[in-house]
Amino acid sequence: MANQDFNDLLAFLAVARERSFTKAAAKLGVVQSTLSHTIKRLESQMGLRLLTRTTRSVGLTEAGERLQQSVAPRIDEIERDIAALMSLRDKPSGTIRITLSEHALKKAVWPKLVGILRTYPDIKVEFDIETAFRNIVEDGFDAGIRLGESVEKDMIAVRIGPDWRLVAIASPAYLKEHSKPKHPQDLLKHVCIKRRAAAGGHYVWEFGRSGQDLRVRVEGQVTFNDSHAMIEAAIKGFGIAYVPEDMVTRHVRSGELVIVLDDWSPTFDGYYLYYPSSRQNSAAFKVIVDALRHHDTRRKRS
Known part of the structure; x- marks a missing residue:
């Protein structure tokens, strides 16, 4: 079905449910004349009259009734599925990969994440314990943790621990x-x-x-x-x-x-979590960053 046909069906359902062009137009956010033209176009394409119009009311023809009964449940299901998918946009979930030292993990990271990971079971964190510095972009990490003096200038750095x-x-x-x-x-x-x-x-x-x-x-x-x-x-x-x-x-x-x-x-200088400025932060990543953030504002880089 073409996009225009789908939009026309949505317009028809609005009128059918409201039994009023005025109320349906207000609900859809369009002017009444535009909505009337849309319904006429749909009827023309289908070769069927779907609505009966009088000066006081709007009714459904037999074809209109059957179309509403057939299409409305499917449209409702699609809208529910889309709403469920959209909710994932803000739901903290996914895997976050972090490279860090054992000391950073035990003193600045793990104590802060224990409760957070229990609160958000859909967030998974993979820790790569390394004493050597890693190229987080080339090695596929979401972030790294190291002392502030060692963080490259082109990275976003968030302080996560005291000196x-x-x-x-x-x-x-x-x-x-x-x-x-x-x-x-x-x-x-x-x-x-x-x-x-x-x-x-x-x-x-x-x-x-x-x-x-x-x-x-x-x-x-x-x-x-x-x-x-x-x-x-x-x-x-x-x-x-x-x-x-x-x-x-x-x-x-x-x-x-x-x-x-x-x-x-x-x-x-204390530990900083760092990541490239080009990184698109997911909801899960933001949860981790906020949980690790050091709240002593006397010496903050970000």
Whole structure:
């Protein structure tokens, strides 16, 4: 059926239901003369008279009655189906793929999403745990999460967590056998637990105080690319480790670990969720972004 024929049928049904050209025209948002012309065209195309018109009322002919009984239920069904489909436009559903580090997942992401994912069971989130940076466009991710200082300028960045520190920690047993470092350069005389950098090689420890920045390339017996393993090795006395402070709070409180060089521990820009400006945000994606958004407005990029 041509679009015009379908529109003519809708016009006919409006008149048939209202039994009035005036009321039907108002409901359809057209002028009465246009509606009258539409009905005449439909009758001409079908070769049947569908309506009886008097100065006071509008009635249906036998053909009109049969057409209404045949078409109205089908039109109603189509309208219900379309309404159901349109509701999906705003219904949060679908899969969101995010690349991020394990620390970002545990500290800035997962605690905020537990309740949201239970509220929206049709939203599925796929986490890709990587220490290396990924090209989210080429690798098919919806978004990535990394420290604010590392987000490319052409990306939309949404802050999802507060600033945080890396701290140097060691066990009391280790510090009993080795003098406590007072300056980052003292680490060169210590056994340290090294971290494998995402791009290869070893992470160079970064320190700062009073505008002075230092980078120290430490040495040690063991190397990990996982903070949990580094913390466990530090507890067992294998040396000084350099890890996110929020991961060792309970160990420091219990006395298992001691923070050293505390006044040299720098604060890093917090985690940001980032995605390309060209991305068409779905309802599901907006739910995830809003749930993760950090609401401390003192330092917001978006």
